[in-house]
Amino acid sequence: MGSWKTKLRAADLPSDSKLEAVCRSCGHVRYLTRSYLVDERHAGHLYIDQIERRSRCRVLGCKGRMRLAMMHKSQTSGFVGGMA
Numbered sequence: 001m002g003s004w005k006t007k008l009r010a011a012d013l014p015s016d017s018k019l020e021a022v023c024r025s026c027g028h029v030r031y032l033t034r035s036y037l038v039d040e041r042h043a044g045h046l047y048i049d050q051i052e053r054r055s056r057c058r059v060l061g062c063k064g065r066m067r068l069a070m071m072h073k074s075q076t077s078g079f080v081g082g083m084a
């Protein structure tokens with residue numbers, strides 16, 4: 001664990017990149033774009049690791065911790081969705 005998340009800041013992400021955030025408690029999935037993190041959350045200076053630790057599930061009453069993963073273009077096109 002760790003690896004790229006501790007080395008990469010939100011501002012370092014490619015402009016069209018997306019992070020997939022999966023709730024560790026309920027499995028809810030959100031997608032965080034670079035522009036959302038940098039422009040709306042003003043988190044460009046934060047490492048992905050730090051963003052992950054600050055992220056909480058938005059499902060009412062859950063507030064579980066999120067696990068962030070990089071979305072790659074090849075995965076996006078072939079993504080069928082694992083959890084309903």
Ligand SMILES: [Zn+2]
Binds near residue numbers: 026027028063064
């Ligand atoms: Zn949740």
